[in-house]
Amino acid sequence: xxxxxxxxxxxxxxxxxxxxxxxxxxxxxxxxxxxxxxxxxxxxxxxxxxxxxxxxxxxxxxxxxxxxxxxxxxxxxxxxxxxxxxxxxxxxxxxxxxxxxxxxxxxxxxxxxxxxxxxxxxxxxxxxxxxxxxxxxxxxxxxxxxxxxxxxxxxxxxxxxxxxxxxxxxxxxxxxxxxxxxxxxxxxxxxxxxxxxxxxxxxxxxxxxxxxxxxxxxxxxxxxxxxxxxxxxxxxxxxxxxxxxxxxxxxxxxxxxxxxxxxxxxxxxxxxxxxxxxxxxxxxxxxxxxxxxxxxxxxxxxxxxxxxxxxxxxxxxxxxxxxxxxxxxxxxxxxxxxxxxxxxxxxxxxxxxxxxxxxxxxxxxxxxxxxxxxxxxxxxxxxxxxxxxxxxxxxxxxxxxxxxxxxxxxxxxxxxxxxxxxxxxxxxxxxxxxxxxxxxxxxxxxxxxxxxxxxxxxxxxxxxxxxxxxxxxxxxxxxxxxxxxxxxxxxxxxxxxxxxxxxxxxxxxxxxxxxxxxxxxxxxxxxxxxxxxxxxxxxxxxxxxxxxxxxxxxxxxxxxxxxxxxxxxxxxxxxxxxxxxxxxxxxxxxxxxxxxxxxxxxxxxxxxxxxxxxxxxxxxxxxxxxxxxxxxxxxxxxxxxxxxxxxxxxxxxxxxxxxxxxxxxxxxxxxxxxxxxxxxxxxxxxxxxxxxxxxxxxxxxxxxxxxxxxxxxxxxxxxxxxxxxxxxxxxxxxxxxxxxxxxxxxxxxxxxxxxxxxxxxxxxxxxxxxxxxxxxxxxxxxxxxxxxxxxxxxxxxxxxxxxxxxxxxxxxxxxxxxxxxxxxxxxxxxxxxxxxxxxxx
Numbered sequence: 001x002x003x004x005x006x007x008x009x010x011x012x013x014x015x016x017x018x019x020x021x022x023x024x025x026x027x028x029x030x031x032x033x034x035x036x037x038x039x040x041x042x043x044x045x046x047x048x049x050x051x052x053x054x055x056x057x058x059x060x061x062x063x064x065x066x067x068x069x070x071x072x073x074x075x076x077x078x079x080x081x082x083x084x085x086x087x088x089x090x091x092x093x094x095x096x097x098x099x100x101x102x103x104x105x106x107x108x109x110x111x112x113x114x115x116x117x118x119x120x121x122x123x124x125x126x127x128x129x130x131x132x133x134x135x136x137x138x139x140x141x142x143x144x145x146x147x148x149x150x151x152x153x154x155x156x157x158x159x160x161x162x163x164x165x166x167x168x169x170x171x172x173x174x175x176x177x178x179x180x181x182x183x184x185x186x187x188x189x190x191x192x193x194x195x196x197x198x199x200x201x202x203x204x205x206x207x208x209x210x211x212x213x214x215x216x217x218x219x220x221x222x223x224x225x226x227x228x229x230x231x232x233x234x235x236x237x238x239x240x241x242x243x244x245x246x247x248x249x250x251x252x253x254x255x256x257x258x259x260x261x262x263x264x265x266x267x268x269x270x271x272x273x274x275x276x277x278x279x280x281x282x283x284x285x286x287x288x289x290x291x292x293x294x295x296x297x298x299x300x301x302x303x304x305x306x307x308x309x310x311x312x313x314x315x316x317x318x319x320x321x322x323x324x325x326x327x328x329x330x331x332x333x334x335x336x337x338x339x340x341x342x343x344x345x346x347x348x349x350x351x352x353x354x355x356x357x358x359x360x361x362x363x364x365x366x367x368x369x370x371x372x373x374x375x376x377x378x379x380x381x382x383x384x385x386x387x388x389x390x391x392x393x394x395x396x397x398x399x400x401x402x403x404x405x406x407x408x409x410x411x412x413x414x415x416x417x418x419x420x421x422x423x424x425x426x427x428x429x430x431x432x433x434x435x436x437x438x439x440x441x442x443x444x445x446x447x448x449x450x451x452x453x454x455x456x457x458x459x460x461x462x463x464x465x466x467x468x469x470x471x472x473x474x475x476x477x478x479x480x481x482x483x484x485x486x487x488x489x490x491x492x493x494x495x496x497x498x499x500x501x502x503x504x505x506x507x508x509x510x511x512x513x514x515x516x517x518x519x520x521x522x523x524x525x526x527x528x529x530x531x532x533x534x535x536x537x538x539x540x541x542x543x544x545x546x547x548x549x550x551x552x553x554x555x556x557x558x559x560x561x562x563x564x565x566x567x568x569x570x571x572x573x574x575x576x577x578x579x580x581x582x583x584x585x586x587x588x589x590x591x592x593x594x595x596x597x598x599x600x601x602x603x604x605x606x607x608x609x610x611x612x613x614x615x616x617x618x619x620x621x622x623x624x625x626x627x628x629x630x631x632x633x634x635x636x637x638x639x640x641x642x643x644x645x646x647x648x649x650x651x652x653x654x655x656x657x658x659x660x661x662x663x664x665x666x667x668x669x670x671x672x673x674x675x676x677x678x679x680x681x682x683x684x685x686x687x688x689x690x691x692x693x694x695x696x697x698x699x700x701x702x703x704x705x706x707x708x709x710x711x712x713x714x715x716x717x718x719x720x721x722x723x724x725x726x727x728x729x730x731x732x733x734x735x736x737x738x739x740x741x742x743x744x745x746x747x748x749x750x751x752x753x754x755x756x757x758x759x760x761x762x763x764x765x766x767x768x769x770x771x772x773x774x775x776x777x778x779x780x781x782x783x784x785x786x787x788x789x790x791x792x793x794x795x796x797x798x799x800x801x802x803x804x805x806x807x808x809x810x811x812x813x814x815x816x817x818x819x820x821x822x823x824x825x826x827x828x829x830x831x832x833x834x835x836x837x838x839x840x841x
Contacts, residue, residue, distance in 0.1 A: 073159050207803075299489050464505050
């Protein structure tokens with residue numbers, strides 16, 4: 001078995017059915033056509049201009065959210081460290097260190113308690129938010145993920161959890177915050193602020209919203225790492241299945257706006273030099289430079305590539321171990337923590353905070369070594385930036401419990417903000433002892449693994465980078481002292497270690513390479529970082545998935561991968577579709593519509609008419625016609641035939657009543673007669689099929705053919721559209737013609753977006769149940785459709801690239817025989833169908 005996967009885990013969490021898909025496909029119905037008719041060049045240009053303005057606004061707001069988080073994290077952390085540091089220095093002499101520990105605990109537990117409370121208000125704000133945004137960009141609606149309340153709880157919560165000394169980063173939640181800004185800002189309304197209403201008619205569709213969420217998520221990455229191109233690539237790699245060139249340009253513009261907004265304000269606030277852009281992202285790796293006095297030093301050489309590949313392999317293994325442990329923890333939490341009262345989650349967060357604080361304090365006190373300060377005499381002839389950097393690095397050195405001219409290497413790593421600790425590992429000339437680095441790595445690895453998943457907003461990027469940097473620095477130390485390779489530059493190894501470990505945990509490739517290159521401002525690192533990340537990803541993938549994919553799977557979200565496996569092409573659309581349809585007629589009574597909407601949970605209904613040709617008369621006269629009709633029957637897949645085939649295998653159909661009915665029908669069929677099914681039906685009852693008007697429901701005594709009658713397909717209508725028609729009383733009476741039915745405009749149809757009324761909450765007493773609704777003007781008459789013989793890979797590619805929500809399966813004569821949704825294309829569903837396929841061969 002692979003790492004962390006034991007046999008009793010066969011009962012993997014299957015994709016849940018209660019997640020909705022986003023609808024990226026346009027519904028080209030009559031109201032939409034009216035909008036198109038009224039559209040001219042001027043209007044189209046204005047719409048495009050508004051889009052650009054919105055994208056810019058999203059970038060600026062995301063940058064401001066980052067600024068807010070950064071400012072307060074810095075404020076609280078400095079306050080906490082100043083108090084604790086002065087207390088430690090006093091107590092080292094007086095011997096009252098327990099008091100310093102209590103002070104530190106007081107700060108940390110208060111901050112973490114506040115962060116947990118915010119997550120109780122909005123549970124979806126826990127964690128980094130990247131898995132949720134990944135799902136959203138993949139086309140799945142995760143409830144509450146892009147609400148205003150979520151972003152407030154997320155930004156405030158991450159501020160407290162980072163200031164509270166937990167091993168979490170503020171970069172992951174920035175991506176989520178950016179995505180929420182992207183989803184909410186162009187809507188100009190919020191559920192949390194219902195009173196505030198703007199008449200802003202644009203962008204009232206999933207299609208536009210998803211584009212803006214892509215831009216917001218990219219802006220979040222750009223603000224976090226100062227990497228606009230990395231952000232654009234992140235959005236492309238992690239999410240958006242549907243992508244076009246215009247969107248790429250807008251997303252890059254949004255990322256740039258976010259990066260430079262953050263840079264402008266941070267440079268102004270910290271250095272007082274407004275208008276100079278000195279601090280690109282929340283996380284800055286500083287400048288990698290060899291000192292001019294050391295002529296032998298090179299950032300990296302060809303020989304080092306071999307070591308980098310080995311570090312990539314180790315990083316992949318460590319990442320796989322991290323993911324495996326975290327998955328076990330997450331499953332344990334799902335079984336034992338989440339079902340309990342919400343207070344238990346807060347207590348768990350406080351327990352993690354308590355343990356982390358005690359470990360940090362005791363490790364710094366007991367396990368640290370006093371090291372000699374490095375001489376900074378050579379920095380005189382260096383550039384100003386390098387001098388500023390080395391001063392910054394040296395200012396964050398901690399001398400806890402150490403004599404003059406020495407510093408405590410463990411405290412320097414633990415008693416600094418994580419960003420400063422990363423800078424120490426990248427740029428500190430003085431050495432950290434191998435024992436310190438090993439212990440620091442081990443403690444950090446275990447505690448950050450335990451922390452990711454508790455009920456606080458928490459990122460994973462920075463802890464992974466810090467953990468990996470310690471591992472890289474350790475490798476450099478060992479190579480220098482034990483193998484005698486003097487030419488190596490420790491900072492490069494720390495960077496490669498950070499990349500290897502982060503790549504092993506999150507398994508991102510393109511975007512992560514570019515993010516790291518942009519953060520270091522050193523293009524020469526492109527090749528080593530890329531090779532390391534590729535090796536780390538391949539090594540990790542051998543054992544398990546990336547951490548975000550693991551958390552997506554644990555939630556049971558039906559995520560679609562980039563493509564299906566090759567063997568899935570043994571299946572056709574007819575093997576994976578759902579033939580048991582709930583449908584509506586072009587003209588349907590209100591009582592029938594209400595009953596369909598109340599008794600099913602489907603989000604779209606095919607609009608059909610019944611296919612009732614009396615073909616027996618033709619077959620008597622002419623052999624040629626008879627042969628043609630027989631071919632038509634033999635080659636056309638019907639819903640009844642498909643359902644009978646399935647019910648014989650008895651595996652796919654849950655309804656016992658239908659199963660019994662299938663059994664009876666199969667039993668009564670006598671094989672010797674081999675008579676045509678259609679023939680049997682027509683002889684059994686010369687009257688046409690039961691005249692199913694909208695006020696009749698299917699009868700229990702029906703045979704399979706009656707239940708699964710041939711239906712000619714005319715279009716698709718969404719649940720939200722039907723509810724809107726009922727709410728607005730769009731119907732006509734039997735005595736009138738359908739032309740007298742009121743017409744709704746496109747704006748009226750989409751007014752309630754994104755939360756349409758629920759059919760169960762509606763008071764429909766004013767409507768006469770015998771009135772008829774004509775749904776034809778509002779249905780989508782030309783949705784994407786596939787033939788029953790289409791291979792699964794073609795179905796999958798169409799569904800994923802076009803961002804569909806429903807895909808009708810229509811046979812050669814225009815009859816709908818089934819429907820395919822996202823759940824029919826998940827890996828687990830396809831595997832089950834493939835097993836069934838092998839059994840029937």
